[in-house]
Amino acid sequence: MPRVQRLLFIGQHCPPLRVDAYRDALQTVVHATRHVALYLDTHARLNAALAAAGMLEVPADAAWVAATADAVRHTSERLETALRQSRSNLLKEQIRLAQLALGDHAWQCGELQTAAKCYARSRDYGSTNQHVLERGLREMALALETRNLHLMNTTLATLQALLPASGTMTTAPTALDVGVYVRACRAVMDLHDQRYADVARGLLKLPFPGVHHAAAVLLPHEILWQTVLCGLATLSRAELKALLIEFAPYLDLDGRARDAVQALLDGAYDVLFAALASAEPDCLLDMRLHRAVPTLVAAVRQRALVQYTRPFVSLRLDAMAAKLGLPVDDLERDVCALIAQGLIPMVVDSYAGVLYAKPADQRSRVLQKTLDQADDYVQTVHTMLLRMSLGQSGLAVQSSRDHDVW
Known part of the structure; x- marks a missing residue:
């Protein structure tokens, strides 16, 4: 439920958009999930925001809650019965599919631990790469939602091992470009580990025509600003020039991003700072980027000041x-x-x-250069003496032409 997570994050961190974000999140929960607890929590947040704004509160949809709880109970019973029958018949493929279906149902109901256990149990009944892929995609999505970094790392390694040399693979059941999805997940891991240069270089490889395959992880606007901020802070000048060309479809989504990159290359630092100041509030509403925004903006600012002086x-x-x-x-x-x-x-x-x-200290520079050359000379002499000692001791291997067939 990435959309619900994003809306709840925006509602929590942006008071002007709080009511609209919680209202949209509530509608998404109703139409896309069976998560009754999440519905009640979102409804409580919405009413609190409405009360703070002096607006009328919205009554809870008791009929939806009752109907959803009843449907969840019946579906759980049906899936568990199907799983028991598959086990009694000793059909591995049916057991695997039943475990995946039960995990999908538990995830939709908000029972994330149960979903993780069902996906893990299906591992014993998978026999092909396609089976591993179907389970891995589910576990990766679950790890992203629960922020389980260990599961994310292990699942990411599994998915990367399935990719061919081209780095892309399309699965018929999901119509998902796994290569794009894996790169987006890797960028999330690198961002969490503060490997900002790897984030920028990884996201630069995401093709714009297939960006919808990564939407479950990162939206196009999130890809844009994560790449631009991380690139401005860490990439070389040549890489930034390549970014303007290779990343052009993304840069067209927001002119401020293109202005920021071009301004740093042209030395128009006032334009750079203005673009960053304008985009920073939007970046702070990115639930994956927001913690790194102050660090990245400060790094870009430092880079600009160093270049200017x-x-x-x-x-x-x-x-x-x-x-x-x-x-x-x-x-x-x-x-x-x-x-x-x-x-x-x-x-x-x-x-x-x-x-x-600071005036250049030529004497210190010459002295340091002399000391470096002396160290190189000592190292060379030691190497020569070692070779001589090996030869005198008979430890050196002598080449022989006795068996030269030519």
């Missing part, structure tokens, strides 16, 4: 702030932090508000 010998902070469209106090704080980290080789005169490049 690199060609200057001296630079006034007020002129720099006016050029970048930033407050002077915030700019000075960021520049001082970068100087302390050794990323900007300059010193700051806070009283005069001027940055000065």
Whole structure:
């Protein structure tokens, strides 16, 4: 139920959209699930939001709750009966299908632990790659919903092992491009592990015509901003230029993303900061990206400041702030932090508000170069002495031409 999760997340973190998000989530639960507990929880959230906004509360649909609970009970009994009959007949394929059907039903009712157990039990009755694939896709979707990283990692390895050399495979039952789906899942794992460069490079390989195959994991707008933010923070200049070409269909979804990438390449940092400031609230509503947004925006900001100061010998902070469209106090704080980290080789005169490049210490540079050459020479001599000692001791293998057939 990715749609319900996204709507609940938006309702929790965005007060202006709270009522609409909870109302849409409630409708989705009614039409797409049999999750009575989720319906009651979403209904309570909606009424709380309506009360806070001074609006009339919505009564719960008692008829739907009763009918759904009754349907869940009857379906559970029917599926369990079918499973018992399959076991009594010792038909492996029917047992496997019954376990998968029971797991799907439990998942739709919100019993996620039961669904995971049913999928795991079906493993013993699978005999082909297609069976492994059907189970793996279900387990991956379940791991994404429950945020079970261990299950996600193991299932991802299983699915990747099934992919051919081309990295794509289409399954007839689901009409799903498994290669696209696996790349999207891998990007989610990399994002959680803070491997931002891998996130950007992985999502760049997602073909836009097949992006609907990844919709259960990431929506096109989420793919766009995860790639752009991670790319701006970590990718090289050449990779960013390639991003503008290869990622063009995604960049057309939001002009701010294209403006941000182009601005960093062109050195128009005021445009870059304006685009990031405009897009940051939207990125904070991405339930997978929101934790990394402050870190990525700060990394892009640091990269821009380092690039801007690199060609200057001296630079006034007020002129720099006016050029970048930033407050002077915030700019000075960021520049001082970068100087302390050794990323900007300059010193700051806070009283005069001027940055000065550190003079190059030629004597230290020559001394360090000499020491490096001495270390290389010592290593070379040690290697030569070792070879000589091996030869004198008779430990070196001598080539022989006695058996040369030519």
